[in-house]
Amino acid sequence: MSVSDKNKLLEKMQERVNLIFKDTDCGAILAKGLSMKPDDIINMVTDSGLRGRGGAGFPTGIKWRGAASASGNKKYVICNADEGEPGTFKDRRILDEQSDKVITGMAICAYAVGASEGYIYLRGEYNFLKDKLQSNCDRWNKIFNSKGINFSVNVRSGSGAYVCGEETALIESMEGNRGEPRNKPPFPVGAGYMNEPTVVNNVETLAYVATIIEKGADYFKSIGTKDSMGGKVFSVSGDCSVKGVYELPLGMTIEEFVNIFGDGDTKAVQVGGASGVCVPRKNFATTVIGFEGVPTGGSMMLFNSSRSMYHVLKNFLEFFEEESCGQCTPCRVGCQQLLKGIEAIRAGEKPMSYLDELRKLAATMSVASKCGLGQSVASPFNSITEHFREEICY
Amino acid sequence: MEKVTLTINDKKVTVDKGTTILNAAKQVGVRIPTLCHHEDLCIAGNCRVCVVEQKGTRALVASCAVPAAEGMQIYTNTKKVREARKTIIELLLSEHAGECTSCYRSGNCELQALAQEYLADGDKFIDVADRSPIDISSPAIVKDDSKCIRCLRCVRTCAELQGVSALWSVNKGNHTKVSTFMNKPMHYVVCTNCGQCINRCPTGALTERNYIEDVWAAIDDPQVHVVVQTAPAVRVGLGEALGMEPGAIVTGKMVAALKALGFNSVLDTDFTADLTIIEEGTELLLRLKEALVEKKNVALPMMTSCSPGWIKFIEHQYPELLDNLSTCKSPQQMFGALAKTYYAKKKGIDPARMISVSIMPCTAKKFEAARPEMNSSGFRDVDYVLTTRELAHMIRQAGIDFRSLPEEKYDSIMGESTGAAVIFGTTGGVMEAALRTAYEIVTGREVPFKNLNIEPVRGMEGIKSAKIKIENVKDEWKFLEGAELSVAVAHGLANADKLMKEIKSGKANFHFIEIMACPGGCIGGGGQPIPTSPEIRKKRADAIYVADSSLPLRKSHDNPEIKLIYEEFLHEPLGHHSHELLHTHYTPRRSRA
Ligand SMILES: Cc1cc2nc3c(=O)[nH]c(=O)nc-3n(C[C@H](O)[C@H](O)[C@H](O)COP(=O)(O)O)c2cc1C
Ligand code: SF4
Numbered sequence: 004m005s006v007s008d009k010n011k012l013l014e015k016m017q018e019r020v021n022l023i024f025k026d027t028d029c030g031a032i033l034a035k036g037l038s039m040k041p042d043d044i045i046n047m048v049t050d051s052g053l054r055g056r057g058g059a060g061f062p063t064g065i066k067w068r069g070a071a072s073a074s075g076n077k078k079y080v081i082c083n084a085d086e087g088e089p090g091t092f093k094d095r096r097i098l099d100e101q102s103d104k105v106i107t108g109m110a111i112c113a114y115a116v117g118a119s120e121g122y123i124y125l126r127g128e129y130n131f132l133k134d135k136l137q138s139n140c141d142r143w144n145k146i147f148n149s150k151g152i153n154f155s156v157n158v159r160s161g162s163g164a165y166v167c168g169e170e171t172a173l174i175e176s177m178e179g180n181r182g183e184p185r186n187k188p189p190f191p192v193g194a195g196y197m198n199e200p201t202v203v204n205n206v207e208t209l210a211y212v213a214t215i216i217e218k219g220a221d222y223f224k225s226i227g228t229k230d231s232m233g234g235k236v237f238s239v240s241g242d243c244s245v246k247g248v249y250e251l252p253l254g255m256t257i258e259e260f261v262n263i264f265g266d267g268d269t270k271a272v273q274v275g276g277a278s279g280v281c282v283p284r285k286n287f288a289t290t291v292i293g294f295e296g297v298p299t300g301g302s303m304m305l306f307n308s309s310r311s312m313y314h315v316l317k318n319f320l321e322f323f324e325e326e327s328c329g330q331c332t333p334c335r336v337g338c339q340q341l342l343k344g345i346e347a348i349r350a351g352e353k354p355m356s357y358l359d360e361l362r363k364l365a366a367t368m369s370v371a372s373k374c375g376l377g378q379s380v381a382s383p384f385n386s387i388t389e390h391f392r393e394e395i396c397y
Numbered sequence: 398m399e400k401v402t403l404t405i406n407d408k409k410v411t412v413d414k415g416t417t418i419l420n421a422a423k424q425v426g427v428r429i430p431t432l433c434h435h436e437d438l439c440i441a442g443n444c445r446v447c448v449v450e451q452k453g454t455r456a457l458v459a460s461c462a463v464p465a466a467e468g469m470q471i472y473t474n475t476k477k478v479r480e481a482r483k484t485i486i487e488l489l490l491s492e493h494a495g496e497c498t499s500c501y502r503s504g505n506c507e508l509q510a511l512a513q514e515y516l517a518d519g520d521k522f523i524d525v526a527d528r529s530p531i532d533i534s535s536p537a538i539v540k541d542d543s544k545c546i547r548c549l550r551c552v553r554t555c556a557e558l559q560g561v562s563a564l565w566s567v568n569k570g571n572h573t574k575v576s577t578f579m580n581k582p583m584h585y586v587v588c589t590n591c592g593q594c595i596n597r598c599p600t601g602a603l604t605e606r607n608y609i610e611d612v613w614a615a616i617d618d619p620q621v622h623v624v625v626q627t628a629p630a631v632r633v634g635l636g637e638a639l640g641m642e643p644g645a646i647v648t649g650k651m652v653a654a655l656k657a658l659g660f661n662s663v664l665d666t667d668f669t670a671d672l673t674i675i676e677e678g679t680e681l682l683l684r685l686k687e688a689l690v691e692k693k694n695v696a697l698p699m700m701t702s703c704s705p706g707w708i709k710f711i712e713h714q715y716p717e718l719l720d721n722l723s724t725c726k727s728p729q730q731m732f733g734a735l736a737k738t739y740y741a742k743k744k745g746i747d748p749a750r751m752i753s754v755s756i757m758p759c760t761a762k763k764f765e766a767a768r769p770e771m772n773s774s775g776f777r778d779v780d781y782v783l784t785t786r787e788l789a790h791m792i793r794q795a796g797i798d799f800r801s802l803p804e805e806k807y808d809s810i811m812g813e814s815t816g817a818a819v820i821f822g823t824t825g826g827v828m829e830a831a832l833r834t835a836y837e838i839v840t841g842r843e844v845p846f847k848n849l850n851i852e853p854v855r856g857m858e859g860i861k862s863a864k865i866k867i868e869n870v871k872d873e874w875k876f877l878e879g880a881e882l883s884v885a886v887a888h889g890l891a892n893a894d895k896l897m898k899e900i901k902s903g904k905a906n907f908h909f910i911e912i913m914a915c916p917g918g919c920i921g922g923g924g925q926p927i928p929t930s931p932e933i934r935k936k937r938a939d940a941i942y943v944a945d946s947s948l949p950l951r952k953s954h955d956n957p958e959i960k961l962i963y964e965e966f967l968h969e970p971l972g973h974h975s976h977e978l979l980h981t982h983y984t985p986r987r988s989r990a
Pocket of ligand 1: 055
């Protein structure tokens with residue numbers, strides 16, 4: 004495909020969605036939301052098919068229903084802006100350009116579930132956004148106050164640990180403790196921040212809430228597929244002809260995606276960041292980007308044939324070895340063993356068959372780790388070692 | 398109580414709502430292995446050894462942390478579960494220096510037992526143990542990170558039970574470890590040396606500093622007279638370390654074993670426990686008199702000072718309350734000071750050639766014995782402190798068949814004691830002993846409790862209190878007529894901390910307070926046999942009270958050797974000699990490190 008054809012195709016795909024980065028009147032959206040019954044908002048969000056954009060893809064309406072029916076002295080809404088997944092940088096742009104939508108989404112969520120306080124947990128490395136975000140929060144807080152809405156929103160800063168994006172570790176961190184995931188149950192919707200019912204949603208999820216209120220559930224549903232409704236903001240990086248942040252419909256195949264973004268020599272796409280799966284060229288045509296295929300929090304990393312998948316995997320494992328919170332055995336020790344293991348195979352200190360032990364170890368990590376971090380290390384490990392075994396061993 | 402019904406391995410079981418899967422399984426006779434779980438501590442759910450399969454759920458669930466729910470179907474012994482557990486154990490073995498043959502905890506190590514049970518391969522994964530130098534800075538506690546499996550029982554013990562937080566989990570990922578404030582050596586932080594972390598460490602990462610070889614060397618030296626004293630709680634703990642049931646009372650066998658080991662004089666710390674009561678009881682009455690009659694500004698409530706973990710705690714955390722501590726040394730240190738003076742003189746032994754050893758349920762006593770001021774005999778008063786566990790090691794090393802050993806009696810003098818001294822071994826015991834004597838001094842009558850058993854200060858409640866009305870007093874105590882003596886007892890430093898806060902804020906008002914650093918008192922001491930649990934501590938405490946009630950003398954002032962030492966040597970409580978040998982002072986310390 005020529006460059007101009009690619010650009011045309013990209014424009015066409017973007018036009019099909021174009022919700023997040025288009026300026027709208029958030030005051031009007033808020034007014035519309037507040038004119039509805041809380042229950043109807045939850046029904047509408049459920050009906051839209053919106054699933055969490057932070058990676059796990061939990062249905063947002065169901066989460067809100069849980070928080071709405073939970074009893075507590077006070078309820079909270081937290082916007083997860085920790086964006087720590089390697090290869091993900093879309094929340095940064097949303098917060099930079101469209102924080103009104105995010106804050107509106109939070110206020111609507113608060114109204115729907117009965118929460119009175121909101122926090123944006125901002126990744127430590129995004130501190131340059133903090134003042135701007137906080138002043139926008141202050142501006143909105145005045146609006147909430149003037150309209151008699153019992154809600155306020157403020158920014159809290161993280162300190163750079165990847166695991167603090169995990170919602171219960173995030174809550175621990177907000178409470179001033181070590182950022183370590185909690186045992187679940189209880190889930191945050193029942194007992195979260197300060198042990199009170201808490202909704203934690205991704206930046207993008209909350210921004211989409213605003214657009215769903217604005218345009219209706221049906222409009223949102225009409226984009227994407229039956230299992231993956233709506234649009235998605237992607238962070239595209241690696242060996243690409245174009246890279247950056249793009250909002251596209253869910254449900255594309257990797258092939259379609261690579262046709263637009265690839266450099267013509269793409270051998271693998273890592274979908275969903277370091278904790279996602281690696282799709283090799285032979286599966287591009289049959290793999291759908293979405294909950295029915297490869298789910299993603301937005302990160303799409305493209306690798307061309309000049310890249311060593313050993314180094315890609317090693318880089319991911321170095322990340323996990325350090326970013327594991329270190330509390331549970333499978334993840335703390337498992338990450339070290341996976342890294343040391345492939346190094347040892349490479350160096351000839353362990354036989355190639357050791358790779359199968361490591362793949363079994365990764366499988367155990369995926370069922371026995373305490374949180375999503377340790378549970379997801381098997382995704383990159385087992386997909387890369389399955390499709391690129393030779394590159395790992397030699 | 399709301400109930401839920403679930404199945405465990407297809408067996409139906411109904412439990413109270415909130416019961417964990419682990420405990421529900423226990424009710425149907427299914428044992429699920431655990432490592433980070435401990436009955437005394439909050440749930441961590443981090444070792445993952447207890448994972449089980451829940452039908453309909455992709456991931457395994459940690460049975461120690463997940464409450465049973467209605468209709469849950471749990472399987473504890475599937476292929477998936479067995480494989481995961483074995484892998485987890487193998488991962489733990491890879492970060493644990495597997496030097497079992499030379500490990501102090503070998504044979505009593507939970508990781509070793511599990512590895513054996515699952516036939517885990519210790520060499521499957523690459524060795525990633527943390528080989529930081531072993532921390533031997535403390536005279537009491539040795540910390541070896543290469544054995545640590547990050548279960549954080551020690552961290553939870555130190556924070557939850559002891560309110561000290563000397564140990565904490567630091568760093569993340571592969572650098573996660575248990576460490577101290579700014580990674581300082583144990584001797585230079587707020588550690589109280591109580592050893593509760595040791596009692597709950599599943600491996601050999603935390604152990605007592607052991608002095609077994611030094612004591613053998615003393616015994617082997619024909620020039621040296623080795624005196625040994627045994628603390629009250631050891632006699633109800635030692636049996637456990639030698640294969641007997643918790644709560645076995647082994648006083649006579651222990652004495653026989655000590656003689657067989659070659660100690661020259663086998664004496665009893667209980668003797669100085671009785672002496673403590675006389676000194677401390679008198680001190681209390683004097684303070685009350687100064688406050689009530691002379692209207693002096695004396696520090697009340699008076700607090701006990703026999704627990705060296707507590708002493709270090711208050712020195713760090715509440716230095717402003719040091720005047721409230723009784724100036725009495727602990728029975729161990731009173732004993733040490735008298736051994737090299739009174740005992741040496743009476744027996745014609747040169748104190749320079751005497752080594753004094755104590756057998757303690759306690760690790761903090763090692764620190765106490767090493768305090769620079771503990772040399773009032775002119776020598777170091779107590780040379781070596783061995784824990785109950787170390788003594789058990791020596792008995793095994795000597796090939797002594799402990800169970801069939803005929804009982805023997807303590808040597809004389811300083812071997813005689815009363816029931817009041819025995820109960821020093823459990824929470825509330827010092828208070829009870831003190832009341833038995835003080836009440837009688839003041840009124841001339843026995844304490845008005847059935848069989849002298851002062852029930853309100855007994856039991857395992859964290860903070861206990863009691864009030865005792867004093868009536869029809871003797872003439873010299875007229876100022877106490879009609880007074881109500883108000884006392885409190887706390888064990889476990891977190892409870893002590895709570896009580897101190899109440900006292901400082903003026904919420905609590907007492908005359909006399911007993912504090913023991915360890916949960917359950919000395920019977921739960923940091924030097925006692927491992928494992929520990931509420932049930933085990935209860936059995937040891939029950940044994941203490943049996944030992945008390947089966948003795949002919951149960952009040953410290955009735956001890957004939959106590960009468961003798963005042964006649965011959967000390968002359969009067971709080972007298973000149975007492976001050977020199979039996980009383981001490983304290984050192985304010987910083988609250989962080
Ligand atoms: C290790 C780890 C890191 C995570 N990091 C993030 C993150 O940076 N941002 C985010 O929104 N969700 C992150 N999540 C997912 C959150 O736990 C949670 O599912 C999400 O915030 C829920 O919001 P959503 O339903 O709107 O996606 C992370 C999860 C794990 C296990
Ligand atoms: S899986 Fe990893 S990050 Fe999650 S709790 Fe366990 S050690 Fe911590």
